[in-house]
Amino acid sequence: MGKHMNGTKIALVWTILRIWLGLQWIEAGYYKISSGFEVSGFLQGAIANARGDHPTVQGWYAGFLEGFALPNIEFFNILIPWGEFLVGLGLILGVATIPALMAGAFMNINFIMAGVGLSSPDSKLFTVAMILLFIGKWRYYYGLDRFVIPYFKKHISTKKKYVAN
Numbered sequence: 260m261g262k263h264m265n266g267t268k269i270a271l272v273w274t275i276l277r278i279w280l281g282l283q284w285i286e287a288g289y290y291k292i293s294s295g296f297e298v299s300g301f302l303q304g305a306i307a308n309a310r311g312d313h314p315t316v317q318g319w320y321a322g323f324l325e326g327f328a329l330p331n332i333e334f335f336n337i338l339i340p341w342g343e344f345l346v347g348l349g350l351i352l353g354v355a356t357i358p359a360l361m362a363g364a365f366m367n368i369n370f371i372m373a374g375v376g377l378s379s380p381d382s383k384l385f386t387v388a389m390i391l392l393f394i395g396k397w398r399y400y401y402g403l404d405r406f407v408i409p410y411f412k413k414h415i416s417t418k419k420k421y422v423a424n
Contacts, residue, residue, distance in 0.1 A: 270400035277350050277398055280387050283361055283380075285347025291340030298335050305373035315374040324373070340403070344367060353402010364388040402422065419421055 302324050308314060309321030328335055330408035342362060349359030375381055392397045397407055 266397075267400065270397040273394055273398050274288050274353070274401040276387060277353065277356070277391055277402070279349045280363070280384060281346070281350030281352075281359075281389070283384055284350065288342070288344030288347055292344060296336055296340045298339060299329065299332050301373070302332070302335075308374040317372065320372045339366070351352050352388070353399045353404050354407055356399040356402060356404050358393045360388045360398075 305316050306321045306325050306329075307317050309316040343366065344364040345368070346359045350363070355400045364385055367381045367388065370381040371379070371385070396405075399408075
């Protein structure tokens with residue numbers, strides 16, 4: 260079974276899944292960038308959903324939103340759309356794949372904790388990101404990381420030898 264999961268043919272499947280995920284992120288980011296994204300209404304709604312008999316947002320997370328995110332709203336208005344766009348670009352190109360998957364999964368978790376729910380597209384994107392994170396090098400076999408990672412490993416190990424001597 261492991262032989263079939265670790266080959267160039269299955270790498271094509273993982274690549275298609277990675278590019279699909281990247282397209283979801285780049286589309287969401289591009290839409291937000293081009294439409295003048297403003298997150299304050301979403302944050303206010305999430306904070307409001309932490310109150311009542313059946314809150315959909317945990318109180319500690321609402322406290323984070325109220326105490327940190329809202330006072331820094333200008334930063335989040337830039338971070339969210341550009342973060343989504345860059346995650347998508349990294350996944351489509353297969354460069355910085357692991358950091359892109361981790362950043363995307365982190366954003367998904369935050370959207371889910373803000374009350375969008377587990378039935379939202381965010382939970383599906385999170386699941387795909389987790390699968391791709393744990394499958395190994397085949398996630399970027401057909402991507403730029405296949406060339407970039409060995410290049411950096413070679414040059415970083417070479418610099419360490421010179422520093423050590």
